[in-house]
Amino acid sequence: MSDSVVVAGAVCDGGxxxxxxxxxxxxxxxxWELPGGxxxxxxxxxxxxxxxxxxELGVEAEPLERIPGEWPLKPGCVLRxxxxxxxxxxxxxxxxxxxxxxxxxxxxxxVDWLDQDRPAVAEVVxxxxxxxxx
Numbered sequence: 030m031s032d033s034v035v036v037a038g039a040v041c042d043g044g045x046x047x048x049x050x051x052x053x054x055x056x057x058x059x060x061w062e063l064p065g066g067x068x069x070x071x072x073x074x075x076x077x078x079x080x081x082x083x084x085e086l087g088v089e090a091e092p093l094e095r096i097p098g099e100w101p102l103k104p105g106c107v108l109r110x111x112x113x114x115x116x117x118x119x120x121x122x123x124x125x126x127x128x129x130x131x132x133x134x135x136x137x138x139x140v141d142w143l144d145q146d147r148p149a150v151a152e153v154v155x156x157x158x159x160x161x162x163x
Contacts, residue, residue, distance in 0.1 A: 033106045034099075036078045037065030037146065038090060038113035039153040040120065045131040046153055047120055048140050049085070052127040061140040063110060063149060064126065074109055085125060088118035096152050100145040110149035112156070134158050 040047035040063075049064040051057040066081035068074060075092040082090045092111040099107040122129050130140065134154045142150055 034068040034074065034077075035065060035102055035106060035108050036068055036074050036081065037063035037108060037110045037149070038078050038082055038092065039063050039096065039110055039149060040082070040086075040088075040090065040113045040115060041153065041157065042115050042131070044157055045133055046137060046150070046157065048130045048132050048137070048142075049122065049126040050128040050130075050140075051125060051143075052122075053125055057143065059141070060143050061130075062143045062146050065110075066125075075111065078111055078113065082113065085123055086118070086120040086129070087123050088120050089116040090114065091116055096149045098148065100148060102145055108145050108149075110146075110153075112153065 048061045050061050064085050068077040078092050090113045092113055094112050096110040099109045102108050120129050134157045137154050
């Protein structure tokens with residue numbers, strides 16, 4: 030049987046990365062992550078990400094590029110991350126989060142990221158530093 034997949038979006042805007050603070054479950058509450066959620070049967074990773082960002086943040090978003098690699102969350106479950114562009118809406122913490130922050134590359138170390146998100150965050154920071162600021 031293949032691993033179940035959790036998708037997450039590195040939502041970037043104006044050279045900044047969106048971080049979301051978990052409010053649940055208790056073991057993760059207070060730590061920061063890239064927003065997203067579980068892949069449902071029949072969905073592609075990109076489709077799941079669009080749905081999850083709509084449900085969790087109230088935004089319409091476009092997945093751009095998958096960050097290479099995947100990271101184990103628990104046995105039988107892996108995290109896959111895409112860079113994401115906002116199409117419309119202002120992100121708000123609607124589900125599973127109690128705070129959102131836009132972080133510049135230099136600010137990403139100021140929050141306590143979930144361990145499995147750290148490699149993807151590091152790659153996004155590398156890309157943001159190399160990208161022209163818009």
